[in-house]
Amino acid sequence: MDLWNEIARELSQTFDSELNRAILEKIRFKEVQNDKIIVLIAPDPLTSGWFEANYRQLAESIAFRLTQKPYVFQVEIAPHQVVYKKVSERSSVSEAGVTQPYLNPKYTFERFVVGSNNDFAHAAAMQVAQCPGTNYNPLFIYGNVAVGKTHLIQAIAHYILKNSPEKKVRYVTSEVFANEFIESISKKNTEHFRSRYRTLDVLIIDDVQFFQGKESTLEEFFHTFNTLLHEKKQVVFACDRPPHLLKNISDRLLTRFNSGLTIKIENPDMETRMAILTRRVEEESLDISTEVIRYIAEHIDSDIRNLEGALTKLIAYADLRKKEISLDLAKEVLRDKIQMEVPKNLTVTDIQRAVARYFNINVNDLKSERRLENITYARHIAMYLAKEHTNLSLTEIGSLFGGKAHTTVMRSADKIEKMMKTRKKVRKEIEDIIALFYEEKTSKKEKETTLS
Ligand SMILES: Nc1ncnc2c1ncn2[C@@H]1O[C@H](COP(=O)(O)OP(=O)(O)OP(=O)(O)O)[C@@H](O)[C@H]1O
Numbered sequence: 001m002d003l004w005n006e007i008a009r010e011l012s013q014t015f016d017s018e019l020n021r022a023i024l025e026k027i028r029f030k031e032v033q034n035d036k037i038i039v040l041i042a043p044d045p046l047t048s049g050w051f052e053a054n055y056r057q058l059a060e061s062i063a064f065r066l067t068q069k070p071y072v073f074q075v076e077i078a079p080h081q082v083v084y085k086k087v088s089e090r091s092s093v094s095e096a097g098v099t100q101p102y103l104n105p106k107y108t109f110e111r112f113v114v115g116s117n118n119d120f121a122h123a124a125a126m127q128v129a130q131c132p133g134t135n136y137n138p139l140f141i142y143g144n145v146a147v148g149k150t151h152l153i154q155a156i157a158h159y160i161l162k163n164s165p166e167k168k169v170r171y172v173t174s175e176v177f178a179n180e181f182i183e184s185i186s187k188k189n190t191e192h193f194r195s196r197y198r199t200l201d202v203l204i205i206d207d208v209q210f211f212q213g214k215e216s217t218l219e220e221f222f223h224t225f226n227t228l229l230h231e232k233k234q235v236v237f238a239c240d241r242p243p244h245l246l247k248n249i250s251d252r253l254l255t256r257f258n259s260g261l262t263i264k265i266e267n268p269d270m271e272t273r274m275a276i277l278t279r280r281v282e283e284e285s286l287d288i289s290t291e292v293i294r295y296i297a298e299h300i301d302s303d304i305r306n307l308e309g310a311l312t313k314l315i316a317y318a319d320l321r322k323k324e325i326s327l328d329l330a331k332e333v334l335r336d337k338i339q340m341e342v343p344k345n346l347t348v349t350d351i352q353r354a355v356a357r358y359f360n361i362n363v364n365d366l367k368s369e370r371r372l373e374n375i376t377y378a379r380h381i382a383m384y385l386a387k388e389h390t391n392l393s394l395t396e397i398g399s400l401f402g403g404k405a406h407t408t409v410m411r412s413a414d415k416i417e418k419m420m421k422t423r424k425k426v427r428k429e430i431e432d433i434i435a436l437f438y439e440e441k442t443s444k445k446e447k448e449t450t451l452s
Pocket of ligand 1: 107111112113114115118143144145146147148149150151152240276304305308
C-alpha cells in the first residue's frame with residue numbers, strides 16, 4: 001500500500017493535466033501477490049485501459065527503482081462493472097487470475113478484432129490454440145510496437161486454459177524467464193526451475209528481443225526449448241523483429257526459431273482501426289458517433305495503444321466536464337495527441353532539417369562535435385525524433401549524426417524522453433518541430449505540383 005502510494009505520487013508528478021490526476025485517483029490499490037504482482041482496482045475497463053496504455057510501464061519502472069524488484073502491475077475491474085461480461089469471459093478471468101499471474105484477462109480471442117493486417121497471424125494462433133503442439137511449432141509472431149502481439153499470444157493461453165484445463169500453460173516475458181532463472185541460480189534450485197519449464201504443455205514467451213545478449217539465460221532457454229519441441233509441446237513467441245534480425249543469439253537457436261511458422265502482424269489499416277474503436281465503444285455501451293470514431297482512426301495511425309489511449313482520454317474528459325462527445329470535443333481534447341503524430345516515411349535528413357530550422361542552427365552543427373548548450377540540446381532532440389520516428393537502428397542513426405556511437409544516441413533520446421515527461425516546454429518544442437515536418441511536406445508537394 002505504501003509502495004503504491006509512493007508510486008502514485010511520483011506518477012502524478014509526471015502529469016501535466018488535472019484530467020490525468022482525476023483518472024489516477026479512481027484507481028485503488030488491492031494487494032500485492034507473491035511479492036511479484038501489484039494488483040490495482042479500476043472502476044471500469046476504460047480507466048484500466050488508460051492506466052495500461054499510458055502509465056503501466058512507467059509505474060513498473062518506478063516500482064523497480066524504489067524496490068529493486070521486477071514488480072508487474074495488474075489492473076482488475078471493480079466487480080459490479082464486470083457483470084455485463086459474457087459468462088465465458090468471466091470464467092477465463094477467474095481461472096487466469098489464479099493460475100496465470102502474467103495474463104491480462106482482457107486479451108482473449110473474443111476481444112481480438114481480425115483485420116487484413118493480422119488475419120494470417122490470428123488464424124495460426126487459433127489453430128495452435130485448438131491443437132497445440134501439432135502444426136505450427138514453434139509459432140513466431142513479430143511486428144511493430146502495439147500491433148497486438150501480446151494480445152494474440154495471450155489469447156492462445158486463455159483459450160487452452162479454458163478448453164483444456166488439464167494442460168500446463170505458461171506465459172512469461174523473456175525478462176521474467178531470465179529473472180526466474182537467475183533467481184534459481186542464486187537460490188540453488190535450478191532443478192526446480194528446469195522441471196517447471198520443461199514439463200509444460202505450452203510455453204509462450206513474449207518480447208523475445210530482450211533475450212539478446214543474455215548468454216547464460218539463452219543457453220538455458222535453448223535446452224528448455226529443445227526439450228519441449230522434442231516432446232511435441234507447443235512453443236509460441238512474440239518479438240518486435242523477425243528472427244534473422246535478432247542479434248547476439250546463436251545460429252542454432254535462430255534455426256530453431258525459424259523451424260515452425262513465422263508471421264508478421266502488420267500495422268493496422270484504417271478499416272481495422274475503425275473496427276477496433278467500434279468494438280471498444282460497443283463493449284462499453286458508449287454513445288459515440290461513427291464520425292468521431294473515424295476522426296480518431298484517421299488521425300492516429302501509429303499504433304493501437306495510442307488509438308485506445310485517445311478514446312480513453314476523450315471519454316474521461318467528457319465524463320469529468322459533463323459534456324457530450326462530439327467531433328468538436330474530440331478535436332479539442334485530442335489536439336496534443338494528434339499533433340504528436342508524425343508523417344509517415346520520415347527520414348533522418350527531414351528531421352535534421354526541421355530541427356536545425358527550428359533552433360536556427362546549421363544541419364552540420366547537429367552532425368558536429370560542438371558542445372555549445374543550444375547545439376547539444378538540438379542534437380539530443382533530433383536524435384530522439386530519429387529514434388522514435390524512423391525504423392533505423394541506433395548505430396545507423398549515430399552514423400548519420402557524424403559517426404556518433406549508438407550509446408550516445410540512446411542516452412540523448414532517453415534524456416529528452418525524461419524531460420518530456422516533466423517539462424511542458426520540451427513537449428511544446430517537439431510539437432512545434434513536428435508541425436514543421438508537415439509544413440515542409442506540404443511545401444515539397446506544392447513545389448512538385450508547380451514543376452509538373
Ligand atoms: N486486433 C486487435 N483487436 C483488439 N485489440 C487490439 C488488437 N490489436 C491490439 N489491440 C489492443 O492494443 C493494445 C496493444 O496491444 P499489445 O500489447 O498486444 O501490442 P504488442 O504488439 O504486444 O505491443 P508491444 O510491442 O509494446 O509489446 C492492447 O490493449 C490490445 O488489446
